[in-house]
Amino acid sequence: MMNFAGTRRAVAYLSRNQPMAPSIKETARMKIIHITDTHLVPAGQTLHTLDPAARLKRVLDDVNQTHPDADLVVLTGDLTQDGNPAAYALLKSLLSELSMPVRLLLGNHDARDNFRAAFPDHPVDRHGFIQSMMPVPGSDDRLLFLDSNSASEIGGRYCEARAAWLRETLAACPESPLTVFIHHPPVAHGMAHFDNIGLHDSEVLMQILRAHPGGVRHIFFGHIHIPMTGTTRDGIGFTAGRGCTHQFRQEFRNPAPDWIAGVPNYAVITLTPELLSCHGVDTIDAQAIAPANVCAGP
Structure with missing residues (x-):
């Protein structure tokens, strides 16, 4: 089911100077950088006394320096604080410094129209939702990028139009294991603050993922602003x-609870x-x- 020994596939990625233009990289090992909840505001403004752009730049500089071999950078939503076009322009400028391709997702603080303009x-x-699927080079695996943004509410939705796209997309690769990226957690998160503003129809998405014959290797998300990891009863x-x-x-x-720096x-x-x-x-x-000492081992 997780056959990485098959014929290597050419995969369209996003280039450095034109982050959304295709480039090709093939490998049986994929390194992905996951960043979430950047909450950018227009240049010169702060959020909760912090400069979100300075924080993101510090992260991107470290990624460029420490992980120049990364195959992809994924930002899982709340790219901006309030969907401001100037904040998206700032994000585009910051991402142009990356030496690897990028995929972006929307969170509840984002504005789909302003994002698409930028x-x-x-x-x-086909409906204009920010979701897509990417093959993992040299394997049957797929990376799945999903849009849970709901313009009318703080929480997220995975509406029937999005669900229909997902069913059709997965039907074309039924044996492919999935690694999923989304903003809102489709599982229980344990944070009381988010009880009423999570993914309101999470079971719609989870039913589709559980039914996929190729299985789900992992789901990565943001939204809750704390580190968290776990496994569902059915092994996701x-x-x-x-x-x-x-x-x-x-x-x-x-x-x-308090926001903290x-x-x-x-x-x-x-x-x-x-392994994932x-x-x-x-x-x-x-x-x-x-400084640590070098451990020679037995």
């Missing part, structure tokens, strides 16, 4: 990013035939206290 070449489905793994800009104090039962952070996902791993990176600006 990123007109970004993949969309999931991981939440912390939020690149502001984060929540982890008071799970408090419906109104935290640290700029991202995750490194490695996808191979045998995710390393959280939150030590970009950590204070060094002593």
Whole structure:
């Protein structure tokens, strides 16, 4: 089912200078950078006393320096704080410095029309939703990018139009294992603050994913601004990013916990035939206290 030994496929990615234009890279090992909840505001403004653009730039600089071999960068929504066109223009400028391709998703703080105006070449489905599927080179695996933005409410929706696209898309690759990216968690998250503003029809999406013969390797999402990982009863793994800009104090039962500054952070996902791993990176600006010794082993 997870056959990475098949014929290598040419995959259209997004180039550095034109982030939404295709380029080709083939490998049986894929490294993906996961960033979420950047909440950009127009240049010169702050959010909760923080500069979201400065935070994102710190992350992108570290990704360029530390992971130049990454195959893809994925931002899972709440790209901006309120969908401001100037914030999307700022995001586009910051992403132009990346040395690898990018996929972007929408969260509840985003505005689909303003996003599409700023990123007109970004993949969309036939209804204009920001969702698409990407083959993993050299394998039967697929990366799935889903749109849970709902213009009329804070939480998310996965409406019938989006669900119909997903069913049709997966029907064309029934044996392909999936790695899924979305903004809103389609699983229980344990944070009281989000009880009424999560993915309101999550079971619609989960039923489709559970029925997929190729299985789901993992689901990555944002929205809750805390680190989280787990597995559903039927064996679907999931991981939440912390939020690149502001984060929540982890008071799970408090419906109104404090926002905290935290640290700029991202995750490194490695996808191979045998393993999907995710390393959280939150030590970009950590204070060094002593050098480690080389451990020779037995």
